[in-house]
Amino acid sequence: MYDVIVVGAGPAGSTCARYAAMGGASVLVLEKDRDVGMPVRCGEAVSNRSLEKIVDVDPRWIAATIKRFRLISPAGHVVEPDLGGYGYVLERRIFDYDLARLAVEAGAEIHTKSYVDGLLPEEHGWAGVTLSWKGERREVRGRIIVGADGVESRVGRWAGIDTTTHIRDMETCAQMTLSNVDLADDVCEFYFGNDTAPMGYLWVFPKGNGVANVGVGISGMASKKKAAIRYLQEFVDRRFPGAGVLTTVAGGVPCAVTVDSLVKGNVVLVGDAAHQVNPMSGGGITSGMIGGKMAGESIAKALRANDLSLLEEYPRQWEKEIGAKHRTYHRMKSAVYKFPDETLDDIAVSVLKLKPEKRTIWGVFKTALRHQPSLVWEMVKTFGLG
Amino acid sequence: MLLIEIKPNTCDFCGCCVGVCPEDAIELQEAHIEIIEERCTNCAKCVWVCPFEVFVFHKPARKEQAEA
Numbered sequence: 001m002y003d004v005i006v007v008g009a010g011p012a013g014s015t016c017a018r019y020a021a022m023g024g025a026s027v028l029v030l031e032k033d034r035d036v037g038m039p040v041r042c043g044e045a046v047s048n049r050s051l052e053k054i055v056d057v058d059p060r061w062i063a064a065t066i067k068r069f070r071l072i073s074p075a076g077h078v079v080e081p082d083l084g085g086y087g088y089v090l091e092r093r094i095f096d097y098d099l100a101r102l103a104v105e106a107g108a109e110i111h112t113k114s115y116v117d118g119l120l121p122e123e124h125g126w127a128g129v130t131l132s133w134k135g136e137r138r139e140v141r142g143r144i145i146v147g148a149d150g151v152e153s154r155v156g157r158w159a160g161i162d163t164t165t166h167i168r169d170m171e172t173c174a175q176m177t178l179s180n181v182d183l184a185d186d187v188c189e190f191y192f193g194n195d196t197a198p199m200g201y202l203w204v205f206p207k208g209n210g211v212a213n214v215g216v217g218i219s220g221m222a223s224k225k226k227a228a229i230r231y232l233q234e235f236v237d238r239r240f241p242g243a244g245v246l247t248t249v250a251g252g253v254p255c256a257v258t259v260d261s262l263v264k265g266n267v268v269l270v271g272d273a274a275h276q277v278n279p280m281s282g283g284g285i286t287s288g289m290i291g292g293k294m295a296g297e298s299i300a301k302a303l304r305a306n307d308l309s310l311l312e313e314y315p316r317q318w319e320k321e322i323g324a325k326h327r328t329y330h331r332m333k334s335a336v337y338k339f340p341d342e343t344l345d346d347i348a349v350s351v352l353k354l355k356p357e358k359r360t361i362w363g364v365f366k367t368a369l370r371h372q373p374s375l376v377w378e379m380v381k382t383f384g385l386g
Numbered sequence: 387m388l389l390i391e392i393k394p395n396t397c398d399f400c401g402c403c404v405g406v407c408p409e410d411a412i413e414l415q416e417a418h419i420e421i422i423e424e425r426c427t428n429c430a431k432c433v434w435v436c437p438f439e440v441f442v443f444h445k446p447a448r449k450e451q452a453e454a
């Protein structure tokens with residue numbers, strides 16, 4: 001019998017496990033794969049500020065430090081907004097491992113090769129989970145069950161939380177790690193346009209030593225006609241014909257608003273499983289970790305007080321700090337994805353007319369807003385600029 | 387009847403299809419995927435989102451649909 005069972009050892013699950021264990025709970029993390037963090041299905045980009053806020057950054061996690069963004073419009077206009085900060089391209093093979101290690105050092109146990117396939121019912125809620133471990137059926141009991149099971153998020157469904165992602169909001173992705181490419185090692189490139197990445201974008205992120213993380217994410221609506229891997233293959237053949245392909249993976253990002261219930265009875269959801277991804281950018285590493293930390297802390301508190309109603313602090317805190325913002329980003333994404341290629345090109349051309357010092361991310365946004373005035377109000381509400 | 391076919395050796399086990407399946411009809415282990423026939427409604431959402439075109443949707447002909 002454990003205090004907490006965490007299903008999934010991604011950044012959100014490991015962070016939740018770590019904070020619950022630090023708060024005195026006995027924690028078991030169950031991961032279906034044989035190896036934590038593998039394979040990497042991710043662009044691996046984060047902003048330095050959001051990462052530093054949630055964890056002490058180890059230099060071994062950093063493949064590249066990003067000083068510039070390069071946004072490329074459908075017709076090829078290149079805008080380089082001033083970032084006003086910097087970013088990292090992570091080495092998630094090392095990063096995810098270390099987050100799991102930090103959880104174990106805080107007292108959590110972790111079992112890999114453990115495929116959770118159901119919840120154990122009891123009179124009031126759930127008594128634990130059922131799993132298959134190397135083909136053997138097992139049951140594990142726990143007082144609180146955390147679904148940190150990523151984009152496939154089945155734990156929530158079993159508990160009666162609707163975690164199904166609408167295909168419009170599912171960014172379906174293909175990603176490659178390329179070697180032998182010629183790239184500046186401090187610039188992240190983003191390509192937009194209907195022929196390259198309909199209702200999404202294509203990214204080229206440097207990882208040093210001539211290695212790049214290159215991928216595409218398109219809405220499930222667009223993928224009906226042509227799958228993500230085809231867009232990526234065409235781009236790579238065109239742009240990096242001589243590259244060595246070190247990995248090719250598929251992936252999905254739930255770019256939706258946060259699920260309605262982050263807590264139901266003794267079941268708690270964090271990370272992609274809870275749709276805690278920034279729906280505009282598709283970035284979910286740090287936001288999932290923030291969700292994991294908030295959940296882990298409120299779980300520890302609820303257990304210490306022996307009062308499960310204290311779990312409700314987590315959804316309240318999430319809504320206040322991030323959830324409301326994500327709803328606005330989601331509306332903005334939905335509007336931007338309707339922009340035809342001509343509008344994206346017009347925006348790029350207008351931004352290029354700005355004085356260089358005005359070409360900030362905010363300058364790009366303001367210009368985009370002129371093309372979609374209804375977005376202005378959303379922006380004002382989000383950033384409190386009114 | 388299941389109208390969705392999984393092309394052998396094409397799946398990357400990424401979970402994208404599981405995330406959109408409204409019926410929780412996909413069982414996805416580390417390196418094994420299976421559609422639970424009793425739950426699947428042949429809605430084809432998994433087919434549409436799969437980044438690697440793993441699924442084939444055997445659309446019934448009009449006549450068969452009318453009979454069913």
Ligand SMILES: Cc1cc2nc3c(=O)[nH]c(=O)nc-3n(C[C@H](O)[C@H](O)[C@H](O)COP(=O)(O)OP(=O)(O)OC[C@H]3O[C@@H](n4cnc5c(N)ncnc54)[C@H](O)[C@@H]3O)c2cc1C
Nearest residue numbers: 008010011012032042043044045116150251271272284285
């Ligand atoms: C192609 C792609 C590019 C991306 N690029 C970026 C980016 O550049 N920056 C960024 O911030 N975010 C990016 N994201 C999003 C980011 O990867 C996710 O938001 C993040 O990994 C979510 O963390 P998590 O812990 O919630 O889930 P995950 O990292 O997905 O971890 C979930 C874990 O649960 C395990 N699991 C699932 N089901 C079970 C089960 N039944 N039993 C046991 N274990 C189970 C899985 O094996 C997995 O290890 C990208 C995503 C994709 C797909």
Ligand code: SF4
Nearest residue numbers: 397398400401403436
């Ligand atoms: S979306 Fe495609 S590649 Fe991913 S798990 Fe489903 S069938 Fe496999």
Ligand code: SF4
Nearest residue numbers: 407426427429430432
């Ligand atoms: S066809 Fe629909 S119900 Fe069947 S597995 Fe695919 S998404 Fe699920």
